Amino acid sequence: MWRYTGNDCAWISKKGYVRNCGDFPVYWLPKLTNSYTTYVAEADSCSADEYTVWDDDSLLAWSKTINLKSHNTLASGWYRLNAGLKKINTECVPMDYGGTKYPGWMEGGHPDIDETVERTVYFRVNTNCRAASKKIKVKNCGSFYIYRLVPTSANYGYTISSEPCDVEARFMDEDDRSIYDRTSNFKNDNGIAEGWYQFTKGFKVMATSAPAARSCSSKAPVWMQGELPQFEEGIVSRTACAVRYDSPTTKTDCAWAKEIKVRRCRNPDRVLYYFEASPPTTDGRYCVDDDMTKVCEAAKPLADEWRGSNRRANGHHDRDLEAGWYKFTKYGKRIANFPVNRNYCGSDYPIWMDGAHAERGTCKSQLIYKVYSAKNLNWDDGTLFECQCKNGEYIYYHNPKNDIFNNYKATYCEEEDPCQSHVHDRVTLDRSPWSTQKRTNTDDSDAARWVRLTRGTQVMPRYVPEPGSCGVSYPGWYDGQMPESVGQITKGRYCFVTSASQPCHSSYTKEARVKKCDGFFLYFWQITTNDHAGYCVDENICDVASEEWGREEERRLRYTSVTGLNSNRRSDNGLPTQWYRITIGTKKLPTTCTGYMSCGTLYPGWMRGEHPEPADGIVDREVCFTKDMDCCSTTKNIKVVACGKEDNRVYLYRLYATSSNYGYCIDQDPEDVCKLSPNKLQYISDERHGTAHYLDTSFKADYQKYPEDSWFVVSAHNKHFIHYPPVQYFCGVYYPGWIEAPPPALDGGVVETRACFRESMSNENCYQGTPMKVKNCNGEMRYFYKRPASSHDSMCVEEDVCRTGNYREIKDEKWRHAYERSEGDLKSDYRKVPTEPYRDWVRFTGVGNGRIATINQEYMSCGTQFPGWMEGDHPLTSEGIVSRKLYLTNGKNYKWQNADIFVKNCGGFMLYNLNFNWLNGYKWAICVDGDVCDAKVTEVSQS
Numbered sequence: 001m002w003r004y005t006g007n008d009c010a011w012i013s014k015k016g017y018v019r020n021c022g023d024f025p026v027y028w029l030p031k032l033t034n035s036y037t038t039y040v041a042e043a044d045s046c047s048a049d050e051y052t053v054w055d056d057d058s059l060l061a062w063s064k065t066i067n068l069k070s071h072n073t074l075a076s077g078w079y080r081l082n083a084g085l086k087k088i089n090t091e092c093v094p095m096d097y098g099g100t101k102y103p104g105w106m107e108g109g110h111p112d113i114d115e116t117v118e119r120t121v122y123f124r125v126n127t128n129c130r131a132a133s134k135k136i137k138v139k140n141c142g143s144f145y146i147y148r149l150v151p152t153s154a155n156y157g158y159t160i161s162s163e164p165c166d167v168e169a170r171f172m173d174e175d176d177r178s179i180y181d182r183t184s185n186f187k188n189d190n191g192i193a194e195g196w197y198q199f200t201k202g203f204k205v206m207a208t209s210a211p212a213a214r215s216c217s218s219k220a221p222v223w224m225q226g227e228l229p230q231f232e233e234g235i236v237s238r239t240a241c242a243v244r245y246d247s248p249t250t251k252t253d254c255a256w257a258k259e260i261k262v263r264r265c266r267n268p269d270r271v272l273y274y275f276e277a278s279p280p281t282t283d284g285r286y287c288v289d290d291d292m293t294k295v296c297e298a299a300k301p302l303a304d305e306w307r308g309s310n311r312r313a314n315g316h317h318d319r320d321l322e323a324g325w326y327k328f329t330k331y332g333k334r335i336a337n338f339p340v341n342r343n344y345c346g347s348d349y350p351i352w353m354d355g356a357h358a359e360r361g362t363c364k365s366q367l368i369y370k371v372y373s374a375k376n377l378n379w380d381d382g383t384l385f386e387c388q389c390k391n392g393e394y395i396y397y398h399n400p401k402n403d404i405f406n407n408y409k410a411t412y413c414e415e416e417d418p419c420q421s422h423v424h425d426r427v428t429l430d431r432s433p434w435s436t437q438k439r440t441n442t443d444d445s446d447a448a449r450w451v452r453l454t455r456g457t458q459v460m461p462r463y464v465p466e467p468g469s470c471g472v473s474y475p476g477w478y479d480g481q482m483p484e485s486v487g488q489i490t491k492g493r494y495c496f497v498t499s500a501s502q503p504c505h506s507s508y509t510k511e512a513r514v515k516k517c518d519g520f521f522l523y524f525w526q527i528t529t530n531d532h533a534g535y536c537v538d539e540n541i542c543d544v545a546s547e548e549w550g551r552e553e554e555r556r557l558r559y560t561s562v563t564g565l566n567s568n569r570r571s572d573n574g575l576p577t578q579w580y581r582i583t584i585g586t587k588k589l590p591t592t593c594t595g596y597m598s599c600g601t602l603y604p605g606w607m608r609g610e611h612p613e614p615a616d617g618i619v620d621r622e623v624c625f626t627k628d629m630d631c632c633s634t635t636k637n638i639k640v641v642a643c644g645k646e647d648n649r650v651y652l653y654r655l656y657a658t659s660s661n662y663g664y665c666i667d668q669d670p671e672d673v674c675k676l677s678p679n680k681l682q683y684i685s686d687e688r689h690g691t692a693h694y695l696d697t698s699f700k701a702d703y704q705k706y707p708e709d710s711w712f713v714v715s716a717h718n719k720h721f722i723h724y725p726p727v728q729y730f731c732g733v734y735y736p737g738w739i740e741a742p743p744p745a746l747d748g749g750v751v752e753t754r755a756c757f758r759e760s761m762s763n764e765n766c767y768q769g770t771p772m773k774v775k776n777c778n779g780e781m782r783y784f785y786k787r788p789a790s791s792h793d794s795m796c797v798e799e800d801v802c803r804t805g806n807y808r809e810i811k812d813e814k815w816r817h818a819y820e821r822s823e824g825d826l827k828s829d830y831r832k833v834p835t836e837p838y839r840d841w842v843r844f845t846g847v848g849n850g851r852i853a854t855i856n857q858e859y860m861s862c863g864t865q866f867p868g869w870m871e872g873d874h875p876l877t878s879e880g881i882v883s884r885k886l887y888l889t890n891g892k893n894y895k896w897q898n899a900d901i902f903v904k905n906c907g908g909f910m911l912y913n914l915n916f917n918w919l920n921g922y923k924w925a926i927c928v929d930g931d932v933c934d935a936k937v938t939e940v941s942q943s
Contacts, residue, residue, distance in 0.1 A: 045078050045139055045141075045146060045148075046139065046141035046142075046146065050078055051077070051078035051079055051080045051146045052077060052078070052079050052080070053079075053080050053082050054079055054080070054081050054082060054083065054160070055082040055083050056083055056099070056160075057083050057084070058099040059083065059084075059098055059099045059100075059157070059158070059159055059160045060083060060084045060098065060099070060159070060160055060162035061084070061089035061091060061093045061097060061098045061103065061105070061159040061160060061161055061162050062093060062097065062098075062162045062163070062164050062166075062167045062196070063097065063098065063099070063162065063167060064096065064097060065096045065097055065098065065099050065100060065101065066099075067099070068099070068100060068101055068155070069099045069100050069157055070100060070101075070152070070154050070155050070156060070157055071100075071149070071151060071152045071156065071157045071158055072151055072152050072153055072154045072155075072156065073151065074149060074150070074151045074152065075151075076148070076149065076150045076151065077148065077149070078139075078146045078147065078148050079146065079147050079148075079149050080144055080145070080146045080147075081145070081147070081160050083160050084160040084161055084162035084163070085160070085161040085162060085163065086144060086145075086160075086161075087110065087145055087160070087161045088105075088106045088121070088138075088145075088147055088158060088159070088160065088161060089103070089104070089105045089106065089158075089159040089160060089161045089162070090105055090106050090107070090108075090161060091105055091161075091235065091261075092105050092122070092124055092129035093105065093124070093159065094124070094194045094195060095124060095125070095126065097159070098157065098159030098160070099157060099159070100155065100156065100157030100159065101155040101156075101157075102123045102124060102125050102131070102132070102155055102156045102157070103123065103124055103157060103159045104121045104122065104123045104124075104134070104152070104156065104157060104158045104159055105121065105122060105124070105129070105159065106119050106120070106121050106122075106136070106138075107119065107120050107121075107122060108120070110138060110140060110145055111138055111139065111140045112140055113140045113141075113142050114139075114140065114141075114142075115139070115140055116137055116138070116139040116140075117137070117138055117139075118135060118136070118137055118138075119135075119136055119137070119138050120133050120134070120135060120136075121133060121134045121135075121136055121158065123152070123156045127276075127277075132152075132153065132156065134149075134150055134152060135150070136148055136149055136150065164196050164235065164263045164272050164274070165263060165265035165266065165267075165270065165272065167196065169195070169196040169197055169198040169272050170193065170195055170196065170197050170198070171197070171198055171199075171200050172197050172198070172199050172200070172201075172286065172288070173199075173200040173201060174201070174217075175201055176216070176217040177199070177201060177202075177216050177217070177285070177286065177287055177288045178201065178202050178216065178287070178288055178290040179202075179207050179211040179212070179215050179216060179221070179223075179287050179288070179289060179290050180215065180290055180292065180295045180363070180387070181215060181216055181217050182214070182215060182385050182397035182399065183217050183323070184323075184399055184401055185217060186214075186217060186218055186219045186283070187217050187218060187285055188218060188219070188220075188279070188282060188283050188284060188285050189222075189275070189278070189279045189284060189285050189286055190278050190279065190282045190283075190284070191277060191278065192275060192277060192278075193277065194275065194276050194277045195274065195275070196263075196272045196273070196274050197272065197273050197274075197275055197286075198270065198271070198272055198273075199271075199273075199288045201288055201290070202288040202289055202290035202291065203288070203289040203290060203291065204269060204270075204271065204288070205228060205271050205288070205289050206223065206224045206240075206271075206273060206286060206287065206288065206289065207221075207223040207224065207287045207288065207289045208223065208224050208225075208226070208227065208228065208289065209223065210223055210241065210243055210251075210253035210254070211223055211243060211287050212243075212251070212363050212364065212365050212385060213243050213244070213245035213246075213251040213365055214245055214365075215243075215287065215385075216285050216286075216287035216288075217285065218283065218284065218285035218287070219245070219283040220242040220243060220244060220245075220255070220256070220279075220280075220281050220283040220284040220285070221242070221243050221284070221285060221287045222240050222241065222242045222243075222279050222280060222284045222285060222286045222287060223240070223241055223243070223287055224238050224239070224240055224241075224260070224262070224273075225238060225239040225240075225241055225254070225257075226238045226239065228262070228264060228271060229262055229263070229264050230264060231264050231265065231266050231268065233264075234263070235261050235262070235263045235274075236261070236262050236263075237259055237260070237261055237262075238259070238260055238261075238262050239254075239257050239258070239259060239260075240257065240258050240259070240260045240279065240280055240286070241253060241254035241255075241256070241257050241280065242254070242255055242256040242257075242279060242280040242281045242283075242284040243255065244256070247367075248365060248366070248367040248368075248381065248382070248383040249355060249364075249365060249366065249367045251365070255281070256280035256281040256284065257280055258276070258279065258280040260273055260274060260275060260276075261273070261274035262274070273286070292361065292363075292387060292389060292390065293389070293390060295325055295387070295395065296325075296327075296387070296389035296390070296391070296393060296395055298325060299324075299325040299326055299327040299393075299395040300324060300325065300326050300327070301326070301327060301328075301329045302326050302327065302328050302329065302330075302412070302414070303328075303329045303330050304316075304330065304346060305330060306345070306346035307328065307330060307331075307345055307346055307411065307412065307413060307414040308330065308331045308345065308413075308414055308416045309331075309336040309338075309340045309344065309345060309350075309352070309413045309414065309415055309416045309423075310344070310416045310422070310423045311344060311345065311346070311416075312343060312344055313343070313344070313345070313346045313347075314343045314346065314347050314348045314409070315346070315347070315348075315409070316346035316347050316409065316411050317347060317405070317409040317410065317411065318347075318351075318398065318400075318405065318410060318411045318412055319400050319405035319410075320400075321398050321400060322398075322400070323397075323398060323399055323400055323401075324397070324398060325395050325396070325397055325398075326395065326396050326397075326398050327393055327394060327395045327396070328394070328412075328414040328415075330414055331414045331415060331416045331417075332414060332415030332416060332417055333393065333394060333414070333415075334357060334394040334414070334415050335351075335352070335353045335368075335384070335386070335394070335396065335412055335413060335414065335415060336352045336353065336413040336414065336415040336416075337352065337353045337354065337355060337356070337357060337415070337489065338352060338415075338418070338450075338489065338513055338515075338524055339352055339369070339371060339377040339378075339448055339524065339526075340352055340371060340413050341371065341374055341447050341448055341449075342371050342372065342373055342374065344413065345411050345412070345413035345414070346411045347409045347410050347411040348408065348409050348410075349370045349371055349372060349379070349380075349408050349409065349410045350370070350371050350410065350411060350412075350413045351368050351369065351370050351371075351404065351410050351411060351412050351413060352368065352369055352371070352377075352413050353366050353367070353368050353369075353384060353386070354366075354367045354368070354369055354378075355367055356489075357386065357388065357394065358386045358387055358388045358394070359388060360388050360389075360390065360392060361388065361389075361390050362387070362388060363385060363386065363387035363388075364385075364386060365383050365384075365385055365386075366383065366384045366385070366386050367381060367382075367383060368381065368382050368383065368384045368404060369381050370382075370404050370408070370410050374447045374448050374526075374527050375526075375527050377448060377526065380403075380404055381404065382402045382403055382404030383402070384396055384397070384398075384402075384412075385397040396412070398412075418450040418515055418517075418522050418524075419487075419515065419517035419518065419522065423450060424449070424450035424451060424452050424522055425449050425450070425451045425452070426451070426452050426454050427451045427452065427453050427454060427455070427537065428454050428455060429455070429471075429537075430455060430471065430537075431455065431456075431470045431471060431534070431535065431536050431537035432455075432456060432469075432470065432536070432537065432538075432539040433461050433465040433466065433469045433470055433475065433477075433536050433538065433539065433618075434469065434539055434541065434544060435469065435470065435471055435539075436468055436469060436471075437471060438471055438472070439471035439472070439534075441471070441472050441531050441532075441533075441534040443472075443476075443525065443527070443528045443531075443533065443534045443535055444527055444528045444529065444530050444531045444533065444534075445527070445531075446525075446527065447527070448524065448525065448526045448527060449524070449525055450515070450522045450523070450524050450525075451522065451523050451524075451525050452517075452520055452521075452522055453521075453523070453537045455537050455539075456537045456538050456539035456540065457537075457538040457539065457540055457617060458520060458521070458537075459478075459482075459521055459537075459538055459617065460476075460477060460478040460523060460535065460536060460537060460538060461477045461478070461536050461537075461538040461617070461618060462477065462478050462479070462480075462482075462617065462618075462619070463477065463617075463618045463619055463620040463639055464477060464495075464497055464503040464504075464620050464637070464639075465477055465497055465536050466497070466500075467497050467498070467499055467500060469536070470534060470535075470536035470537075471534065472532065472533065472534035473498075473532040473533075474496040474497060474498050474505070474508060474532045474533040474534070475496065475497050475534065475536045476494050476495065476496045476497075476508075476528070476533060476534060476535045476536055477494070477495055477497070477536055478492055478493075478494060478495075478512055478514065478523070479492050479493050479494070479495050479504065479512070480492015480493060480512055480514070482514060482516070482521065483514055483515060483516035483521075484516070485516065486516050486517065486518050487515070487516065487517075488515070488516050489513055489514065489515045490513070490514050491511065491512065491513055492512040492513075492514070493509050493510065493511060493512050494509065494510040494511075494512045494525075494526070494535070495508075495509055496508035496509070496528070496529075496533045507529065508528070508529045508533050510526045510528070511526070512524070523535075538617055538618065541579065541618060541641050541643075541652060542641065542643035542644070542650075542652065544579060545579075546578070546579035546580060546581045546652050547576075547578055547579065547580050547581070548580075548581050548582075548583055549580055549581070549582045549583065549584065549666065550583045550584055551584060553582075553584065553666065554584060555570055555599075555600035556570065556599050556600055556601075556663065556664065556665055556666040557584070557585050557599065557600075557665075557666050557668045557672075558585070558590055558594055558598055558599055558604075558665050558666065558667050558668040558750075559598070559668045559670060559672060559673050559750050559773065559775075559784075560668065560672055560673060560676060560680075560711075561598070561599055561600040562600075562709040562710055562711075562784065563600040563709070565597050565709040565786055566709055569597075569600055569601050569602055569661070569663075570599075570600045570601045570663045571601065571602075571658070571660050571661050571662065571663055572601075572605075572655075572657060572658040572662060572663045572664055573657055573658055573659055573660045573661075573662070574657060575655060575656070575657045575658065575664075576657075577654070577655070577656050577657065578654070578655075579652045579653065579654050580652065580653045580654075580655050581650060581651075581652055581653075582651070582653075582666055584666060585666040585667055585668040585669070585672075586666075586667040586668060586669060587650070587651065588611060588651055588666075588667045589605075589606065589607040589623070589651075589653060589664065589665060589666070589667060590606040590607065590665050590666075590667035590668075591606065591607050591608070591609065591610065591611065591667075592606065593606060593624070593626060593631035593632075593752065594606045594626055594665050594752070595626065595752040595771050595772075595773055596626050596627065596628055596629065596771040597771050597786060598626070598665065598752075598771075598773075599663060599664075599665035599666070600663065601661065601662065601663030601665075602661040602662070602663075603625040603626060603627050603633070603634070603661055603662045603663070604625065604626050604663060604664075604665045605623040605624065605625045605626075605636065605658070605662060605663060605664045605665055606623065606624055606626070606631075606665055607621050607622070607623050607624075607638070607640070608621065608622045608623070608624050608632070608635075609621050609622065611640060611642060611651055612640055612641065612642045613642055614642045614643065614644070616642070617641065618639050618640070618641045619639070619640055619641070620637060620638075620639060621637075621638055621639070621640050622635050622636070622637055622638070623635060623636045623637075623638050623664065625658070625662050629754065629769070634659070634662065636656060636658060636662075637656075638653055638654055638655055638656065639653070639654035640652070640653055640654075670749040670750040670775060673711065673750060673773075673775040673777065673782055674775065674777035674778070674780075674782070676711055676782075680710060680711065681710060681711050681712065681713050681782070682706055682708065682710045682711075682712050682713070683712070683713050683714075683715045684706075684712055684713070684714045684715065684716060684795070684797065685715045685716050686699075686705070686716060686732075687716050687717065688731070688732035689714075689716055689717070689731055689732060689794065689795065689796060689797040690716065690717045690731065690732075690796075690797050690798075690799030690801075691722060691726055691727075691730055691731060691736075691796050691797065691798060691799045691801075691880070691881065692730065692799045692801035692806065692841060692881070692904070692913075693730060693731060693732050693799070694729060694730055694732075694837075694839055694902075694913060695729040695730070695732065695733065695734060696732045696733075696837075699732035699733060699794070700791070700794075701733065701787070701788075701790060701791045701792060701793050701794055702737075702787040702788075702793060702794045702795060703787035703788065703789050703790070703793075704791065705794075706787060710784075711782050711783065711784045712782065712783045712784070712785075713780065713781070713782055713783075714781065714783070714797050716797050716799075717797045717798060717799040717800075717804075718797065718798035718799060718800060719780070719781070719797075719798075720743070720781045720797070720798055721737075721738065721739050721781070721783060721795050721796060721797060721798070722738045722739070722796045722797070722798050723738060723739045723740075723741070723742055723743055724738055724880070725738055725756070725758055725764040726738055726758060726796045726881070727758075727761075727880075727881045727882070727883055727902060728758045728760060728761045728883075730796070730881065730902075731794055731795070731796035731797070732794060733792055733793060733794040734792035735757040735758050735759065735767065735768070735790070735792045735793045735794075736757065736758050736794065736795075736796045737755050737756060737757045737758075737793060737794060737795040737796060738755075738756055738758075738795075738796055739753055739754075739755060739756075739772055739774060739783075740753050740754045740755075740756050740766055740769070740772075741753035741754075741774070743774075743776070743781075744774055744775065744776045745776060746776050746778065746779070748776055749775070750773050750774070750775045751773065751774045751775070752771075752772075752773060753772050753773075753774060754766060754769040754770060754771065754772050755769065755770050755771075755772040755785045755786070755788075755795060756768075756769050757769075757788065757790075757793050761883055761900075768788050768790065768793065770785060770786040770787070770788055771785060771786050772784070772785040772786075773785065783795075801841055801904065801906075801911060802904065802906030802907070802911065806841065807840065807841035807842060807843055807911050808833060808840050808841065808842045808843070809842070809843050809845055810832070810842055810843065810844050810845070811845050811846045812845070812846035812847065813827075813844075813846070813847055813863075813928075814846070814847050815827055815862070815863030816844070816847050816848070816862055816863060816925065816926065816927060816928040817847055817848055817862065817863075817927075817928060817930055818848065818853040818855070818857055818861070818862055818867075818869075818927040818928060818929050818930060818932075819857070819861065819930075819932050820861060820862065820863075821858075821860060821861055822860045822861055822862065822863050822864055822865070823863075826863065826864050826865050826923040827863045827864045827923070827925045828864065828922070828923045828924060828925055829864075829868070829916055829924060829925040829926055830916065830917075830918065830919065830920055830922070830924070831916050831917055832916045833916045837915075837917070838915065838916045838917035839913065839914060839915045839916060839917070840913065841904075841911045841912070841913045842911065842912050842913075843909055843910070843911050843912075844910075844912075844926075844928050845909075847928045847930070848928040848929050848930025848931075849928075849929055849930055849931075850909055850910060850928065851874060851910050851928065851929045852868070852869065852870045852886075852901075852910075852912060852926055852927065852928060852929065853869045853870065853927040853928065853929040854869065854870050854871070854872065854873065854874070854929065855869065855929075856869055856887070856889060856894040856895075857869045857889055857894075857927045858889065859889050859890055859891045861889075861927070862925060862926075862927035862928075863925060864923050864924055864925035865922070865923035865924070866888040866889060866890055866896065866897070866919075866922060866923060866924040866925075867888070867889050867924075867925065867926075867927045868886050868887065868888050868924060868925060868926040868927060869886070869887055869889070869894075869927050870884050870885070870886055870887075870901060870903075871884060871885045871886075871887060872884045872885070874903060874905060874910060875903055875904070875905045876905060877905045877906070877907050879905065880904065881902050881903070881904045881913075882902070882903050882904075883900060883901075883902055883903075884900075884901050884902070884903055885898050885899070885900065885901065886898060886899045886900075886901040886914060886926070888919075888924050897919065897924075899914060899915060899918055900914070900915075901913070901914040902914070912926075
């Protein structure tokens with residue numbers, strides 16, 4: 001409880017209590033000590049006696065101020081608004097609106113019933129919506145709101161929320177605001193009066209999709225992002241975007257943006273837009289949506305016979321046409337979207353369009369070119385606005401001021417369908433890529449033209465021909481996609497091969513067009529750079545003789561060939577250039593990375609990319625050659641074609657000579673590895689490969705034990721190599737080996753990986769990695785690997801020493817109990833394993849918990865002079881064999897001597913492997929851990 005004490009602006013307090021009784025609160029109030037203070041109960045401000053009613057329509061926010069009012073003399077108190085929407089205005093309105101000069105608006109929402117909140121009213125001055133502010137309170141009285149207002153500064157006033165639809169809006173009634181208006185007399189809305197506007201032309205609403213660049217008589221036409229609101233949504237915010245012209249065929253739909261307000265009135269045909277004094281950019285102009293049909297119906301016809309793209313005529317000039325919309329009516333009824341020759345279409349320099357036609361119901365700005373000569377089809381450029389009407393007709397907006405009409409006579413060309421026989425030429429000469437016989441080449445002198453190919457496959461090659469083929473020095477091929485639907489034109493480029501290293505010489509490249517007709521393709525051939533360059537026509541190579549790779553090439557098989565590891569490996573450096581057909585293996589080149597030293601060669605080659613379908617014809621592919629672990633160290637370009645039906649598919653490969661020790665692979669079914677006969681396999685049966693076998697200096701390395709190259713099967717222990725780094729010095733050698741990849745699944749194919757070897761106790765990285773193949777043959781693992789030429793490397797075989805019982809049990813030696821002082825005869829573990837090499841796996845039983853102590857032991861304990869204890873925790877079962885240190889304690893040092901000890905957790909017990917041929921002449925022994933409470937201890941009493 002607080003009380004104001006007077007002039008010193010201090011407050012004093014007394015403690016009171018409040019109890020909520022459900023429907024009402026109860027207060028415990030302390031007794032007041034003077035007559036100057038009293039407790040105040042809050043009055044019900046929603047009572048009519050507590051507020052003043054405002055019903056002044058001149059304060060409506062969206063009404064222009066006529067008689068200026070100011071609330072600087074307003075009495076502080078609660079007010080109820082009874083005009084307009086009966087709420088305080090929450091929109092920033094322009095100056096001189098709402099009955100005052102600097103109108104106020106409230107930020108934040110209205111409260112829930114019976115809730116009172118504090119809000120801020122901001123006042124607008126010029127363009128600043130937050131030039132000044134006042135704090136007010138708002139209460140929800142259920143059916144109305146009341147506001148506790150305070151006086152403002154002079155000429156500032158509170159405003160009442162109102163409906164824009166009840167106010168007279170300004171009109172935007174110009175015809176040239178239509179999205180289809182293309183006049184070049186650009187206008188903008190920069191500087192318009194701020195306020196509500198209504199469109200009266202077209203569809204009477206602002207465009208809600210991006211119009212074409214430079215439409216609406218504007219350099220930057222403005223449209224609205226988002227849908228038109230419904231009446232029930234009230235005033236909503238939207239983004240006005242201005243379109244920027246980037247190039248004749250590209251634009252940025254929302255290069256500039258600005259927030260606007262939109263209100264749909266109860267009459268759904270009346271939509272109001274609140275615009276500020278400037279659009280998103282100074283060149284911007286608000287566009288009205290419009291009906292394309294009106295424009296299409298008003299387009300003027302162009303019915304001149306001489307406009308046809310195949311009509312030779314000149315002397316006309318379209319600069320003389322009036323500005324406006326036009327449509328072609330004589331031939332194809334749209335502008336030609338392919339080049340034509342000079343002196344066609346009625347003028348010296350005909351105009352054609354570069355690009356796909358507009359889709360039905362849409363418009364687009366198109367790039368147009370003027371032809372100068374057969375070698376210069378893109379002499380001058382400009383833009384043309386094209387629309388396809390809803391009825392399928394095409395219309396075009398002609399601007400006689402377009403720069404393309406300057407100086408020289410030019411006319412628009414109307415399309416004549418090249419698929420008509422009188423429009424294209426037929427090519428009958430032999431232009432086969434597999435022909436080296438020279439022919440008379442006129443491709444550099446004929447006019448640009450549409451041609452239909454009638455030889456070979458009736459299409460151009462889409463692969464790189466060999467230099468000097470097709471009867472010319474520089475054969476030409478098509479680099480691009482083929483059209484899929486009748487009437488479609490696709491663009492690409494014509495490339496000319498000047499050498500093996502220049503498959504597409506930039507000085508000779510030409511723009512290409514291909515059109516699909518009903519049953520055949522047409523190519524638009526341009527004049528070539530010189531008589532060395534000529535176009536090719538593809539031939540069905542499936543009918544050409546090819547070399548067969550059969551049984552005599554079994555050394556190329558991907559998996560079962562083993563000669564890649566030795567001096568008998570194959571090399572394709574002398575391979576003749578020709579087509580090859582494979583009849584063994586899968587009858588294909590592999591399309592995935594082959595392992596190093598596979599396929600009977602040192603650096604095996606595999607094809608990157610999928611095999612083609614017959615419809616694809618001859619395709620270019622790249623062969624990658626694997627070197628070490630790099631799947632694509634070197635590449636070679638080849639050609640591939642698919643012949644025959646799916647049930648009798650044959651692939652032909654055009655192969656080229658490689659470098660020395662490189663060779664092509666033949667793919668193979670991985671299951672062929674499982675079908676190898678026993679006489680082609682070697683078996684690893686020596687138990688010393690086991691993971692539990694310590695170093696044996698008499699144990700030979702793998703390359704010494706298994707000198708022949710072949711696939712291997714493991715018959716020792718668990719019958720498979722391990723896939724994790726082993727402990728150094730185990731598996732019988734200094735550097736034990738493992739497989740880098742995880743074990744393959746039954747259906748995992750042949751896994752290409754590496755055999756790795758352990759370099760040191762502290763380094764588990766792959767040392768001396770060599771190629772390794774692994775195949776799971778119904779649970780039997782088969783391995784093919786390069787054995788390192790090192791006398792210390794050998795692969796590890798998984799061995800479960802816990803299960804096999806290949807260990808010694810040290811029983812019932814109670815004297816080993818840790819923490820107990822040695823008495824009597826001192827014991828020794830020297831040569832506890834009595835036979836060479838005096839080491840083995842041992843298990844302690846009948847004493848303590850059977851585990852070596854991991855806490856340092858005192859000198860003269862555990863029944864010996866120098867007790868041994870292990871540093872580090874015992875491993876989990878999942879950790880396999882781990883390396884630890886065994887330390888001996890003397891009278892001065894807990895770590896007097898140390899040795900390596902290896903530990904394996906067998907679940908219910910521990911096994912240890914160490915060298916017992918150690919410290920002859922010293923009494924040392926291993927301490928076994930147990931409960932210290934069970935140990936024999938000396939009791940010391942305090943006197």
